[in-house]
Structure formats: C-alpha cells, structure tokens
Amino acid sequence: MVNPVHLRTLLEVIRHGSFAGAATSLGYTASAVSQQMSALEKDTGTTLFARSARSAAPTEAAVVMSRHAAKVLTDIDALLASSARADGGTAEELRLGIFPSLATFALPRLLGTQQWQKLGIRLKVYVAEPAQTIQGLRTGGELDLALVYQVGQAGLAWPSSVSRQWIGDDNFRVILPASWGIRPGSTVSADQLADMPWILHHPGTADATVIERLFASCNLHPRVIAYCDDFNASLEMTAAGLGAALVPELAMLNRPDGVVALDVPEIRLARSIFALQTGDRHNIRVRLFMDQLAEILKAQRIAPKHTA
Template sequence: MINPVHLRTLVEVVRLGSFAAAATRLGYTASAVSQQMSALERDTGVALFQRSARSVLPTEAAVVMTRHAAKVLTDIDTLMAAAARTHESTSQELRLGIFPSLATYVLPRILQNPAWRKLGIELRVSVAEPGQTIQGLRTGGELDVALVYQVGQSGLAWPHTVNRQWIGDDDFRVVLPAAWGIGPESKVAADHLSDMPWIMHHPGTSDATVIERLFASCNLHPRVVAYSDDFHASLEMAAAGLGAALVPELALLHRPPGVVVLDVPEIRLARNVFALLPKEQLTAQVQLFVELLADTLHKLGTTRRD
C-alpha cells in the first residue's frame, strides 16, 4: 500500500531537487525524507531516484529522477487522491503515554507542525511519570507508545517485548536565586555551593539517589531547605530566594524572573529520553512520529541555553 505521506514528500523532493530541501520545507529531518523515499521505492518496486555524490552526506545529496519516477509523477494527483481515500479509512489511533515536561514543551510544538497533520494519526494522550506510563504498556495494553526518561542508570524497567528508541537528552542545570548576586557567567566550582541552601528531590526516589551520588563525588554537600519533585515549584522557590536547585532544561523554557542559570563543570547530568514501542506498533506512521519528536527536542536543545 502506498503511503500518501510518502507521495507528498516525493512531490517536494522533485520540486526542490534534494532530500535536505524537502526536509526543511516539510519539517522532517533529511534522513527521515531519505527513509520515506526508500520505503516508497520498496512499495512501488522501482528505483525512483539516482543519488549523486555532490554532497558528503547522502541524505543531503541532490537527486535526479529516473524514468520510473517521471512515470509515477505523470499521474501523481490521481495517485495521491486514491491513497488519501485509503489513508482516511485506515487512520491510525495512537495511545500515547508521556511525562509532564515533554507534554508541556515538546508535544504542543509537534501538534503545531505541518508535518504532524500529514501523518494521519489520531492521538490519545495520557500524561504521567515514567513508572506509571510503563505500567500502561504492561497492563492490558492501555498504551501503544510510552515516552519516558531515565536519569543515570535509575531503576526503570520495561517489558522485553518493547523496542526502545533514544529520542534525546534533557540536561540538568544549576539554578540559583538572583538575589545571591552570582552572575550566570561566574566560574563556580561544585564545592563552592556546599553548605548553601538547596531544594532537592524527595529522598528514596531514583532521581534523588543519582543526584546525591553526583553531588558527593564532587564534594558538594547541600543544606536541604525543601524537597520538591515538581520542577516548576522548585524554580519559583529558587526565584523567591529559598535555595539553589538542579532543574532540567525543558523546565527552564518558562523560567521565572529572579533566577540565574549556572554552568558548573563538575555537574553533568541528563534525563535520557526514550520511546518505548511494542513491536506490533512499529508502523511507518509511528516511526515518523518518533522521528518528528526527536527532531523537535533537538531543535529545542539548540535554542534553550543562555
């Protein structure tokens, strides 16, 4: 069955002359466009393009239509209309489990991306922490895809029957009250922050254990004045002068005034973001959604630093 998403991508590749240009126009990565065209070639049973060697990266190479592609394009409107009718009747429902900061800052950007509307996915969303979301994959199959994070080697476990795909990393940053008078460009070692008031995760959680070990390894011994697993609450308390906090960059997209984001070389920690997909859910539409998610998170990562 020919995927209409691939046909629309084919039109842009031919019109613009390269996978990279089509990717920019459609909001995909160049590799995603290349994969779509390879899938279309498999579905049609013919080679549609001749890739030139004008670029170091194959996905950025200029492409030349073969006579088979020209034949396909002679009746492209008919093909797309027929495929669209089929696509409308086979639109895929996707039951998505997602953790709060990804739902707050990444998912809305995907839903506003023109590429999303072309995927033909009917989304059903459940926002929860990773442990609860993973249970949705286990218990009766309430979810089709789970988007989770892992800090270090924290104790998350998922069924062996699921496919795990890395989406990206959400780096932690040190946040200080601006009232402390330490500027964002200040050179501060971790042990300089020892004995200062800190807002920490609740003891016993997997994140707290990893952070405690990291702090101990760089001789940072915080004086805990608050426990909070809500990053927005931690940011507001830091802005009010209560203490320092360790907050992931996604939460910093809407940070309040009154806080300073500090780069401390010894404190390098990230939430590794993964998509967990049961093997039967690995359709072309779902794979394109995962690629769109990874691309959106990557673009946010290039713009959210000070």
C-alpha cells in the same frame, strides 16, 4: 544493497562516539552494532572504522557517509509516510503515555507543525510519570507507546516484549536566585555551592539517589532547605530566593524571572528520553512521530536568560 537499519546505526555510532554508546541508545549489544558496521563496510566497499584492540575510531569516510545517510533516511521516511497516507485514508489512533514536562513543552510544539498535520495520527494522551506509563505497555495495557525518561542507569524496568528507541537527552542545569548576585552563565565550582541552601528531590527516589551520588562524587554535601519533585515549584521557589536547585532544561523553557542558570563543570547530568513500544506497533507513522519529536527536542536548547 545498503540496509537502512545499518545507516541508522552508523548515525548513532557517530553521535555517541563508540559502539557501546550506540548500543545503549538503540537497545542492541555492542557486538550487534559492530556486526552491522562490518556489514555496512562490506556493502559499501569502504573502511568506516579504524579498529584496534580497545576501540574503533570512525574514519573521515564514516563521517561523510553519516551526513549523506541522514538525508537518505529522511527521504525514505518521507516516501514511506506518503505511501502510508495513500493506503491508509483515515487517521490512525495512537495511545500515548508521556511524562509531564515533555507533554508541556515539547508535544504541543510538534502538534503545531505542518509535518504533524500530514502524518495521519490521532492521539489519545495519558500524562503520567514513567513508572505509570510503563505499566500501560504491559500485556492488555491501555498504551501503544510510552515516552519516558531515565536519570543515569537506575530506576526503570520494562517488559522484555517492549522495544526502546532513544529520542534525546534533557540536560540538568544548576539554577540560583538572581538576587544572590551571580551573573547568568557564570562558571562556578561545586565547592562554591557547598554552603548554599538547596531545593532537592525527595530522598529515596531513583532520581534522588543518582543526584546524591553525583554530588558526593564532587564532595558537595548540600544543606537542604526544601524537598520538591515538581520542577515548576522548584523554579518559583528559586526565583523567590529560597535556594539553589537542579532542574532539567525542558522545565526551564518556562522559567520565571529571577532565576540564573550556571555552568558547574563537576555537575553533568541528563535525563535520557526513550520511546518504548510494544512489538506489534512498529509502523512508519509511529516511527515518523518519534523522529519528529526528536527534532523538536534538538531545537529546545536553553538560551541564556539575563534576569535581575
């Protein structure tokens, strides 16, 4: 019998293109992912990966199986959710910690869906930055689930008793004032941005350190005109012509007129969004809540906004 956990792992391997990437997303070791995929091959009698000394490339059979696995897992979740509603009767309280831009632009969209209405969860929400919400997960804390982000590999630590699930990525975009005359969607090099004034994070924070290293790697040493950790304020100041900025796509869903988003090949950065939960809160309703939120994030792709 095929283990649904192995199917979920297969989806992550296909999505990331490697065992190591899937392991990072799921909170496993690469060895554990490899073992799960070997077990899945044995259970299905199918060769899913062409293994070599340095890599394990998915076969066509693996890609086809992943498509079917996504539907099977959706059906399993729906069945379990139906059973939970039948058994539960009343709504279950979930004490949720969530960072501001996710609470502003993604959570309200989920709460307006029919899937949410059927889920049977009563939310108690705490909006705060990740470092604060992680504290709420510690022993005796006030939270059951924390939705946090991590820029690069730095800046966050959580208790060993907390499990992690990847929810989605929030890509950063380089934005400029439209008054500078560069067309929306233009591709520019980091060299072309070197002499422009910039609005950046306050120095010393983990996010700022990652951004500084990224800029330095492409020989970009920005002339800082303002320090700001509020993305809405950065957007407004950019629209007013003060300077360029690096802003995640979630915050850009409500961007003002007068802002142009660029493609800068050397500047590729994302906030990875994770759900952290204590060990005693692994149930189907919470898992479906996280899956539904992940679907909302997938749909939140930034379309070009032609402004003048």
